Amino acid sequence: MGLFYPGRFLIISSILIPLNLNNLIASQPLNTSPGKLGYNISIRPVYYYVITTERDGVENTERTINLRARVGISYHLTNNLTFLGRIAMRLSSNQEKFRFLLDSYTSGSGSYPAGTSTVDEFLLIWELTPGMKLTAGRFQGRFPLMGLIPKGVDRYYGSNLAISHTDGIWMEWDGSAKWRLHLIASHNSTAGSSHAARSPLRFDESRAARITGFANIQHRNTQGKWAQREFSISVTPQNFYRDGELRNHIVFSTRWMYRPAFSISGEEYLFGGELGFIPVAPRPSDAGFQIDDDRLMFGGSAISWQLSAYINNVFEHHRLGILYGQSDPHWLVSSSFAPNVTMAEIRYRYTISSWIHYEFRFRLRDEIYRPLNANRTRKIFDFYTRFTVSF
Numbered sequence: 001m002g003l004f005y006p007g008r009f010l011i012i013s014s015i016l017i018p019l020n021l022n023n024l025i026a027s028q029p030l031n032t033s034p035g036k037l038g039y040n041i042s043i044r045p046v047y048y049y050v051i052t053t054e055r056d057g058v059e060n061t062e063r064t065i066n067l068r069a070r071v072g073i074s075y076h077l078t079n080n081l082t083f084l085g086r087i088a089m090r091l092s093s094n095q096e097k098f099r100f101l102l103d104s105y106t107s108g109s110g111s112y113p114a115g116t117s118t119v120d121e122f123l124l125i126w127e128l129t130p131g132m133k134l135t136a137g138r139f140q141g142r143f144p145l146m147g148l149i150p151k152g153v154d155r156y157y158g159s160n161l162a163i164s165h166t167d168g169i170w171m172e173w174d175g176s177a178k179w180r181l182h183l184i185a186s187h188n189s190t191a192g193s194s195h196a197a198r199s200p201l202r203f204d205e206s207r208a209a210r211i212t213g214f215a216n217i218q219h220r221n222t223q224g225k226w227a228q229r230e231f232s233i234s235v236t237p238q239n240f241y242r243d244g245e246l247r248n249h250i251v252f253s254t255r256w257m258y259r260p261a262f263s264i265s266g267e268e269y270l271f272g273g274e275l276g277f278i279p280v281a282p283r284p285s286d287a288g289f290q291i292d293d294d295r296l297m298f299g300g301s302a303i304s305w306q307l308s309a310y311i312n313n314v315f316e317h318h319r320l321g322i323l324y325g326q327s328d329p330h331w332l333v334s335s336s337f338a339p340n341v342t343m344a345e346i347r348y349r350y351t352i353s354s355w356i357h358y359e360f361r362f363r364l365r366d367e368i369y370r371p372l373n374a375n376r377t378r379k380i381f382d383f384y385t386r387f388t389v390s391f
Contacts, residue, residue, distance in 0.1 A: 003159035038074040043067070046386040048163060055374035065093040065370040068161045072121060079130075082223030084139075086121035088116050088163045104167060105189040110335035111162035120158070131174035134360040138165045138364060144336070145255045145274040145306060146228045148321035149347050151336035153276035153304040154234055154253050155195065155214060160384075166194045167275055177307045179223065184214040185300040188236070198332040198339065200286045201240050201249060228257035234333070240282045242300070251275045251333060269380065276304040276331070282328035288338055290372045291329055304337055317351040325389060326368060329355050341365050 041180040046066045053059050064265040072086030091098070095115035102119060106112055108282050133136030144152035150159065168186035175181050186195065188211065190204040197210065203209045212234060234251040240249070257272030281302035284291040297303070306325030314320070323345045327337035335345065345363040352358060367377035 020156075020183070024067060030063075034076045034341075035080055036076065038076075040070075040072045040074075040390065042070045042390045043388060044069070044388045046159070046384050048236075050380065050382040050383060053376075053377050053379040055376055056372070057376065062094075062291075063123040063249065066161055067091045068163070070120070077376075079182045079239075080126060081127045083123065084121055085119065087117060088112075089117040089121050090161055090163050091346050103189075104187070104198075105194050106164055108192070108196065108198035108201075108332075109181045109338075110157070110194075111164050114161075116163060116213075118163060120163055125133035126269075128150065133172045134172040136168075136173075138167050139166075141182075141186075141214070142165055143182075143230065143232055143253075145272055145308060146257050147270055147272065147308050147310050148349055149323045149345055151274075151306060151323065151325070152253075153306070153327070153331070153334050153337060154232060154251050154275055155197075156334075156336055159336060164194065164335065166197075175218065175344075178188055178219060180218050180220050182214075182216040186212045186214065188212060188239075193236075194355065196333050196335040197236075198287065200282050201236075201332055203239055205214050206238035206246060208362055209239035212236040224259060225259050226257070227259045230255045230271060241286070242280065244281060247280055247331070249281075250279060252279075267391055268310075270312070271308075271312040273307045274305060274325075276334075278302040278331065281330040282332065284340070284369075287330050287332060287339060289329040293338075296328065302331045304328060304331040304334060306337075317348045319351075322346050329369060338365070340367050340369055342368050355391050356389045358385075358387050 002277065010247055044067065046168045048064045048066060050062045051059065068088065068090050070086055070088045072084065075084060090112060091215065092114035098115045099118045101112065112118055119138065121138055121140065123139045125259070126134045128134055132252050140157040142156050142158070144150040144156040150156065151300045157166065168184060169184045173181045188209060190201040193203060193212065204336045214232065214234045216230060216232040219226060222228060231260045232253045236249045238246040239249050253276040255274040257270055260269050279301055281300065281323060285298070304325060304327040308321060308323040310319065310321040313320045325337060325345070327334060327339055329340035331339055338358040343363065345361060347359060347361045349357055365380045370377045
């Protein structure tokens with residue numbers, strides 16, 4: 001616990017800062033001149049209140065104070081070549097110890113645990129042409145459903161308190177005036193993936209599983225009625241067993257966000273959804289859920305989906321959003337959705353200034369399928385309140 005006291009000081013300070021806006025330090029933008037060093041700092045204190053009703057009916061309550069802090073630098077070697085580096089730290093009032101890790105993989109949920117610090121960005125960005133960019137190193141490749149509650153069924157890094165990354169190469173290409181193509185080749189360690197990859201997905205049986213290929217195509221015009229239109233495919237060869245054979249893990253996902261043209265007093269409305277599909281997935285029993293396959297909607301396949309709606313600027317600088325989603329027991333590659341979970345969430349944000357905002361969230365999660373050996377499904381209700389300070 002003693003290791004948490006510096007973090008506790010940062011949490012208290014960050015919560016008190018907004019009480020006197022006259023004392024705020026002006027945001028420092030990154031310096032884009034070649035040969036000059038820029039920086040960015042982000043501090044996020046979060047208070048959590050969680051009530052868990054276990055499968056045997058026992059109810060547990062937990063209250064924690066948490067903090068994520070990130071410090072990044074940028075150095076523009078030339079007009080077309082930029083270096084970025086960042087250190088991230090995650091603290092919690094219930095952590096047991098604090099350590100610095102420099103691993104090539106994370107836990108199955110896709111994040112380092114509380115009490116951890118690491119380098120979560122270390123990369124070079126090379127702008128080959130005005131419409132093509134190449135990134136190499138350790139980076140954040142995020143492809144969630146957009147909005148106030150960003151979540152993804154496949155690739156989404158660094159949500160809320162999470163510390164995560166991927167190691168590889170990323171190409172972005174504006175192939176036309178309407179479409180942008182993303183191609184990512186990411187490295188997997190024999191001990192696991194830096195992206196969310198829960199058991200029984202494994203990377204030590206085949207050399208082919210050391211590389212995950214990801215492709216995304218997105219519509220570039222986000223100012224019209226369609227705020228988001230995307231399609232993605234992710235392939236990890238030979239990284240799980242089914243019927244005694246090593247199988248390829250292939251994920252298809254699509255995201256759409258619609259912006260209606262109507263408005264009463266300047267507010268903005270958004271409605272969207274995401275759907276993910278895995279043609280051949282591990283069995284739920286292999287993933288730790290004793291569920292008969294005939295209870296599943298798609299048998300050997302797996303799906304994950306979400307729907308969300310938002311109202312922005314009903315009052316100036318205020319945003320409100322709701323989200324509902326589900327993930328099959330054998331959907332194992334999302335950091336936003338745990339397997340076998342249905343989730344409902346409501347979130348509110350007040351933007352205090354360009355570099356500080358406040359949020360609170362209510363969320364309810366329930367298991368979709370009751371395991372064969374359980375009396376009931378597990379239910380988790382949680383509430384958080386947080387500030388995010390960036391400069």
